[in-house]
Amino acid sequence: MLAACNDRPAAGAAASAPAPASAALAASAPGTGHGAVAEDGSAGSHPGASPLAVARGRIEVQGGLLRLSPLQDGQVDALLVQEGQAVRRGQLLLRLSGTAAQAETGVAQAELQLAEARVSARSQHLPALRRTAARLAEASAAGAAEPQRADDAAQALRDAEAELAVARAEAGVARQRLAQVRGQQARLELRAPEDGTVVRVATQVGQRLLAAAGDHAPLTLLPRRPLLVRAEVNESYAGALRAGLRATVTTDGDATPLALPAARVVRISPVLGTARLQEDAQRGPLRVVECVLEFDHPPTDARPGQTVRVVFHR
Template sequence: MTFSVKNFALRLAQPAAPRWGLGAAMLACVWLSACSPSGREASAEPVQASPKAPRALALARGKVDVEGGLLVLPAGAEGVVQQLKVKDGQRVQAGQVLLRLGDAAAQADVAVAESEEQLAQARLAARTARLPVLQQTLTRWQTAAKQGAADGQQVEEAAQALRDAQSEQAIAKAEVQVAQRKQAQLRALLTRQELRAPEAGTVVRVQSHVGAHVAPGTPTVVLLPERALIVRAELNESFASAVREGMPATVVIDGDAGAAQRLPAAKVLRISPVFGVGQLQEDTQRGPVRVIECVLVFDQPPVARVGQNVRVTFHE
């Protein structure tokens, strides 16, 4: 084989007729490459089979959601919107003020309660200041009575005066406590004029404006809580026995914008124990479809939005 290759190469080195020189050179390159060890090794490599795709057991349609859904925050009291502190799309932290109502009457009640507490504190201080004097007076009369310079009536009168002063002091203390509790109650009512975010999230929609009059319970702000995204899938009753908790699933965005976008792998978190009426599918001949709601969680945070329609494929 080596001798033949060498002779063939020598012939290629000699001048040749133009009509076949180029073809002979190409043929020699192909023959040499075929006889090389690398060509033999490449042809001997085994072809690896592609992994078998998991078998689909059920299909369902669903929507992207968060556990508990969107939060519709109502006004806690009646009043006029005095300050609007957020706007649509703004991220907020837990406890952050979203809006504030104006209520002059409630603020006036708090001011009156503060004055009442100050008056009760002053009355308590005055009655407390009398006690040492009355105690000293009683002690002098008791000493005088022991020495025969005073009778028992005078001692009893001094003791009664001290007891009366102590009772007045106790009443004054109770008045202070009542005033403080009344003030705390009015301040609690005043805090209802403020709407605060119950948890971190994003403002989806503000349903009021400055100057608007709202009543207690009026929806004012819709908040998307900062929680993990889930999928609520409607499983047709014909697939009810095929799906179980923990089963893996493939989720893709169900839309008309070209190829379907595949989301991270998911698994079944829980399955509703009752049937319901499908909201995402309907049989035009039979009418509403009976479905079971399945909640799925993602293995990784997906790039999706709450409310997006998805298609779910449940696997073995």
């Protein structure tokens, strides 16, 4: 026997007769077909399992929509995508004006070239200095040259090697400086973090953007990830939920209901919240527990944000 939660007594029974505790799992969403077990059991019937209850839910993409903002403030120089466009990971979406960054890059490249030229020049002197120092050292040991000349040649070699080491260090610093400037220039570019579809463009060429845009991000991306259902279950019956519970899902709206693939409960929230899918606001806020369901296979006719009706089964 399926127990209804619409406060109407069953035909032929006293209004005060209690329903068995094991008869149904009450759903969270109020209104027709919500917060009550399906009266005829036909909506969302599941082979081999009796319906427990219905709940309202919403289709979401795993992880949610991605709100994208540049890593630094700047003026939009190029907008390369439009709403509804599919993009690939790493694709350039937006570029900020980089006149100053380009100038800094040019200076850093020139500094690196100068440092590398110093390294090359000092490296060319070393072979001759090494030969001279070795020859004078041998001559001094044989008594054919003054020891002072050998000492001077050895000191000149040490000085040249020290200068070469300094030049190489300067070249390393210049190289790091160029990499840093190029990194700053890359911050002017906004690229897709993963495959998806651009669902909102909230900027235009010439507009100044802030890095910390928050909810006012210039671009919103729908990532290409699996869809799931987030359903709301009344707190009084949340204890009957369990991972693995089977359910059927149908669209819920003005259009004709459309059956979606079967789903199963994979996560149950440990905290209570206020119902967001409530139809009858006059009943006051409802305390609910959210549960997440995954489809057995990807639905082809579902969209993120779509309201659905979830029928749980034993």
